[in-house]
Amino acid sequence: MAPMAAGLTEDDMANLAAFYSSQTLKTGEADPALVEKGKQIFTSGNAASGVAACSACHSPNGVGNPAANFPSLQGQHADYTVKQLKDFRAGNRANDAGMMMQNVAAKMTDQEIEAVASYIQGLN
Numbered sequence: 202m203a204p205m206a207a208g209l210t211e212d213d214m215a216n217l218a219a220f221y222s223s224q225t226l227k228t229g230e231a232d233p234a235l236v237e238k239g240k241q242i243f244t245s246g247n248a249a250s251g252v253a254a255c256s257a258c259h260s261p262n263g264v265g266n267p268a269a270n271f272p273s274l275q276g277q278h279a280d281y282t283v284k285q286l287k288d289f290r291a292g293n294r295a296n297d298a299g300m301m302m303q304n305v306a307a308k309m310t311d312q313e314i315e316a317v318a319s320y321i322q323g324l325n
Contacts, residue, residue, distance in 0.1 A: 228276030231323025239320025252308045263324040275324045282318035
């Protein structure tokens with residue numbers, strides 16, 4: 202993003218901020234076939250495999266925890282969430298403090314990732 206922002210003036214940045222802040226959040230819907238499994242993983246995790254509940258860090262409604270630098274997941278596109286979780290699992294994404302997300306994603310199956318990503322997309 203830095204190369205894109207480098208040429209912006211203060212007015213450009215203010216105008217961009219005004220534009221994006223005026224947009225209405227459009228959340229998606231969860232796949233009905235994945236809702237129960239996704240909700241279970243998001244709220245309770247999977248004790249059998251050691252997958253922590255997403256809600257423990259990202260809050261029960263997915264709004265995150267800014268004080269701990271845990272981002273909001275609420276309404277995030279499922280395809281994006283799937284990619285990020287798989288990148289954490291593969292070690293292609295490593296910007297998480299203490300490897301927390303890498304360790305969680307490493308324990309998740311593809312089916313769990315798909316289900317929780319769909320559930321997150323439907324959170325609003």
